Amino acid sequence: MQREEILSVLSHRYPFLFVDKIKEICYMESVIGYKNVTGNEPWxxxxxxxxxxxxxxxxxxTAAQICGFIFYDQQKKNVLSNSYLSNVKNxxxxxxxxxxxxxxxxxxxxTKAFNFADIKCEVYVDQQKVAxxxxxxxxxxxxxxQEVNQ
Incomplete structure (x- = not known):
């Protein structure tokens, strides 16, 4: 998934958009995405x-924006504006x-319970885990x- 489609899904915009590419989405299962860290960013x-x-x-x-794409159904083309990061653990x-x-x-x-869902996240640079x-x-x-178990 390239920038145009990412922008159609996420409501974030520069300077707070931290997704450059989504490589793979398995709806309600897994996601892999990328962010290029550059020297011209405001921070x-x-x-x-x-x-x-x-x-x-x-x-x-960055991890929250990319991992949120787990909830993006590419066939239905849903927008992710109804979800919010509510907790960060460990x-x-x-x-x-x-x-x-x-x-x-x-x-x-x-897992999911009521209106909450948990995602395990790992971040890599050059195939080495950094977070x-x-x-x-x-x-x-x-x-x-039913959607989760399809």
Whole structure:
């Protein structure tokens, strides 16, 4: 999935859009997506400009935006505007991320209960894990059990 389709699905826009490409979506199962960390992003000016490090909060936001595509049904072309990040659990930063790195974010559906769904997230740079944790999303309308089990 390229930029135009990503923009049609997510309501985020520059400077708060952190998805460059979605490689694979298995609806309600898994997702793989990418964010290219560049030296001309607004955070670089103030987050250790001599040795810029991608901020952890932006890494979590990147993971949340990409992992949210698990809930995107490519056949129905639904928009993800009815979901919100509601909880971040056990997120660990294992290595520094710098401009020039390409983040590969992998999300795996864990469970859902009521209007909440949990995703296990792992982030890689050059096939080395740089972060991991769990994300919980709140939905105004969550897909029903039949859709999950298809």
């Amino acid at each position: 670089v000016i103030g987050h250790f400009p001599e040795k810029a490090i991608f901020p952890g909060v932006l890494l979590i936001e 997120f660990k930063f294992l290595k520094l991320i710098r401009p020039g790195d390409q983040l590969e974010v992998r999300g795996q559906f864990i 991991e944790g769990s994300l919980r999303y709140y939905f105004e309308n969550i897909p029903n059990e």
